[in-house]
Amino acid sequence: MKILVIHGPNLNMLGSRQVSVYGDQTLAEIDSLLENAASELGVELEIFQSNHEGALIDFVQARAPEATGIIINPGALTHYGLSLRDALAATSLPVIEVHLSNIYAREEFRQQSVIAPIARGQISGLGWRGYIAALEIVAALEA
Ligand code: DQA
Numbered sequence: 001m002k003i004l005v006i007h008g009p010n011l012n013m014l015g016s017r018q019v020s021v022y023g024d025q026t027l028a029e030i031d032s033l034l035e036n037a038a039s040e041l042g043v044e045l046e047i048f049q050s051n052h053e054g055a056l057i058d059f060v061q062a063r064a065p066e067a068t069g070i071i072i073n074p075g076a077l078t079h080y081g082l083s084l085r086d087a088l089a090a091t092s093l094p095v096i097e098v099h100l101s102n103i104y105a106r107e108e109f110r111q112q113s114v115i116a117p118i119a120r121g122q123i124s125g126l127g128w129r130g131y132i133a134a135l136e137i138v139a140a141l142e143a
Helices: 029-043 053-066 075-079 080-091 129-143
Strands: 002-007 044-051 069-072 095-099 119-124
Touching: 002 053, 002 129, 029 044, 029 129, 044 053, 053 080, 053 129, 069 080, 069 129, 095 129, 119 129
Parallel strands: 002 044, 002 069, 069 095, 095 119
Antiparallel strands: none
């Protein structure tokens, strides 16, 4: 079972970016926590980050055929990334949308997700633990 973990724009800056909002874990630390959880669950991860919507779409198109689920934090593309949404929807895989911060408690433009309607579910505001919860859920969905 292979699960795709996708991080969108600016998430490569975690650890130094608005620490009070996003926490002080780096993306590498979050990825390592995910890898540990994945090996305990007996699932394989393929993790990708890009600041470019097209690169994210290319990754989804190339890797989804061998995957059983997708965990994605689309960053700001959450709010306007229709091409990314279409690419995710085209896979027919269960998609779990994850946000470190609670997007519903922030600026108005963050309170709408164009990804949520095609996602199986969304986890928002639980920090890095949201990724681990998403992984447990995707693994259980496909078990
Ligand atoms: C985010 C929330 C988005 O609004 C923001 O643009 C991000 C991170 C989050 O994880 O809380 O880059 O997706």
